[in-house]
Structure formats: structure tokens, C-alpha cells
Amino acid sequence: MKWIMSLFVVLSLSCFSNEYKIEPVKDNVYRFNTGHYYSVFMITESAAFVTDPINSDAAQWLNAEIKRRFNVxxxxxxxxxxxIDHTQGGGFLADSTTQVIAHRYADEDLRWTDAPTRMADITFAQELKVNMGSNSVELVYHGPNNGRGSVSMRFMPANVLYIVDWIVLGRMPYQDLQGYDIHGMIRSTEEVLAMAPFDVLVGGHANMGTRDDVKYYLSYIKALYDGVRDGMLSGLSVEEIQQQLTLSEFKSLPMFAQWREANIAGVHRMLMDQSYFNFRPDIKNNKD
Structure with a gap:
């Protein structure tokens, strides 16, 4: 069993890169990159506000770089x-004076699963505003969408919004949408677009972007959902929907050819698991 767990750790970390990079986003907000993963941080005159550690090695590197470059x-x-692919290694980024923040559902899950990271000192239910002199970070819970306790973070006055996984700009959503709630993805993204406008959105993966990029992402998610739902209501199998639902208007998105069928399968699975489409008496094949 021990060698199986060791192999799992190696495989789970294989998507991370040991080539790290810090790049400016806007004003005093920066993006940290390791492989296909991103987090953000804000530097004030006296301290830093950082987000996801990603993994232990990345967290140690970022901790040292913030102290070396900014001396705060x-x-x-x-x-x-x-x-865990975003929260691992929090203890290497936070020291004894750092306050760790998480939504209460995220904190609950990390504690119940004995996750290898630093646990939260501060939790909240709906909204939390952290003031740092003339700067602030506004954290908002938008309900279920991806994982547990997923929140948006708005860094002010730079007006940079950080959202992980449930909004992905400039790329297809990941494979078969493991851990997602398709209804929540749509509702939460609509909620973000209804909020005060942001200047830049930074995601946990793929590109930074604007409100127009978020609108385009939402149009894909809705087209994907509508196509799968309507196919299921017509009694089609997931394989038949994959053949018929081409989504060709979005074919320019990176990973479209590789993940289109997996995206369809993921929505199909969610509608079975969460909405019990297999029990619907109005669907022809369910009566056979």
C-alpha cells in the first residue's frame, strides 16, 4: 500500500513545474506561475496578501521571493x-504570524480530509473584506460551482479579480469536469458578471482576461449544457450526444479537439448524478 501511495503522490505532482515565474498584473498585484497553475498576491507598504500555495516546493520558492524582492x-x-492541487503546502507559505483565510466549507473539507496544508485561522460564510491600509481584498462565496467553498477575490484599488477553476479563460474547461457543478458554474459566472466591473480577471489556469472573455466563456458553458440537456431529454445516449453536439463555434479554444467529448460526458454525468435524469418519466428511453 505504501508504494501505491508514493506513486500517487508522484503522479499527482507531475502536472506541476519547478520553473517558477512572477509577473505583474496591475499596480501592486502580481501573478505567480508554476506550470499550468497560477495564484496571485498583493504587495502593500508593510505586508503581502497571498493566495493558493499550489504545492510545497512552489510555496517555499514564493515565500523566499516575496521576502527577497519586496522585503515584507x-x-x-x-x-x-x-x-489539494491548489491548497497543498500552505505551511511553507504562511509562518507563525500569517493569518490563513478560507471559506468555511473549504476549511471543513481540508480538516475532515486531514489535508497536508496549514489550516485556516479565519473562516467566513458569505463575504469577507480584509483591509490593509489603503488596499483591501474582498472575498465572496458564490455557492457551489467547483469543489467546496470556492470564492472570488477582488484586490482593490487595482480591481483585479482572482477566480480558480470554475471560470477558465482562453481554454476549454478541464476534461470531464471532475468536481464541478454545471448549474453552479453557470449561476456563479452570471453573478460575477452582475457584480461591479473588474479590470482584469486572473484564473488558476490558462489566461488572464476581461469581462468580454468571461462572457465568451459563459456562452460556451451554456451551449454545452443546453446541448447535453436537450440531447438527454430527446432520449439520446452520451455517445450519440458526443457525435451530434459539435459545438463547432468554439473550436478555436485550446484543447477543444481533446476535451470536447469529455466535457459532454461530464455534463451528462452531472445531470445523472445531481438531477436524476435516469428517473425522468418524460424521457422516452427511461420507460423502456
Whole structure:
């Protein structure tokens, strides 16, 4: 069993890169990159506010770089949600004076699963505003969408929004949408677009972007959902929907050819698991 667990750890970390990079986003907000993963941080005159550690090695590197480049302590560390590929290694980014923040559902999951990270000191239910002099970070819970306790973070006055996994700009949503709630993805993204406008959105993967990019993402998610739902209501199998639902208007998205069928399968699975489409008496094949 021990060698199986060791192999799992190696495989689970294989998607991370040891080539790290820090790049400016806007004003005093920066993006940290390791492989296909991103987090953000804000630097004030006296302290830093950082987000997802991603993994232990990345967290150690970022901790050292913030101290070397900016010469300020890390006052706050906030988790975007519970998933371990974003929260692992928090103890290497936070020291004894750092306050760790998480939504209560994310904190609950990290504690119940004994996750290898630093647990939260501060939790909240709906909204939390952290003031740091003339700067602030506004954290908002938008309901279920991806994982547990996933929140948006708005860094002010730069007006940079950080959202992980449930909004992905400039790329297809990941494979078969493991851990997602398709209804929540749509509702939460609509909620973000109804909020005060942001200047830049930084995601946990793929591109930074604007409101127009978020609108385009939402149009894909809705087309995907509508196509799968309507196919299921017509009594089609997932294989038949994959053949008929081409979504060709979105074929320019990176990973479209590789993940289109998996995206369809993921929505199909969610509608079976969450909405019990297999029990619907109005669907022809369910009566056979």
C-alpha cells in the first residue's frame, strides 16, 4: 500500500513545474506561475496578501521571493477553495504570524480530509473584506460551482479579480469536469458578471482576461449544457450526444479537439448524478 501511495503522490505532482515565474498584473498585484497553475498576491507598504500555495516546493520558492524582492512579511494567505492541487503546502507559505483565510466549507473539507496544508485561522460564510491600509481584498462565496467553498477575490484599488477553476479563460474547461457543478458554474459566472466591473480577471489556469472573455466563456458553458440537456431529454445516449453536439463555434479554444467529448460526458454525468435524469418519466428511453 505504501508504494501505491508514493506513486500517487508522484503522479499527482507531475502536472506541476519547478520553473517558477512572477509577473505583474496591475499596480501592486502580481501573478505567480508554476506550470499550468497560477495564484496571485498583493504587495502593500508593510505586508503581502497571498493566495493558493499550489504545492510545497512552489510555496517555499514564493515565500523566499516575496521576502527577497519586496522585503515584507506575508500577513494573509487565502485559499480559493478546498482542492489539494491548489491548497497543498500552505505551511511553507504562511509562518507563525500569517493569518490563513478560507471559506468555511473549504476549511471543513481540508480538516475532515486531514489535508497536508496549514489550516485556516479565519473562516467566513458569505463575504469577507480584509483591509490593509489603503488596499483591501474582498472575498465572496458564490455557492457551489467547483469543489467546496470556492470564492472570488477582488484586490482593490487595482480591481483585479482572482477566480480558480470554475471560470477558465482562453481554454476549454478541464476534461470531464471532475468536481464541478454545471448549474453552479453557470449561476456563479452570471453573478460575477452582475457584480461591479473588474479590470482584469486572473484564473488558476490558462489566461488572464476581461469581462468580454468571461462572457465568451459563459456562452460556451451554456451551449454545452443546453446541448447535453436537450440531447438527454430527446432520449439520446452520451455517445450519440458526443457525435451530434459539435459545438463547432468554439473550436478555436485550446484543447477543444481533446476535451470536447469529455466535457459532454461530464455534463451528462452531472445531470445523472445531481438531477436524476435516469428517473425522468418524460424521457422516452427511461420507460423502456
Amino acid at each position: 512579511p506575508i500577513k494573509y494567505l487565502a485559499y480559493s477553495h478546498n482542492h
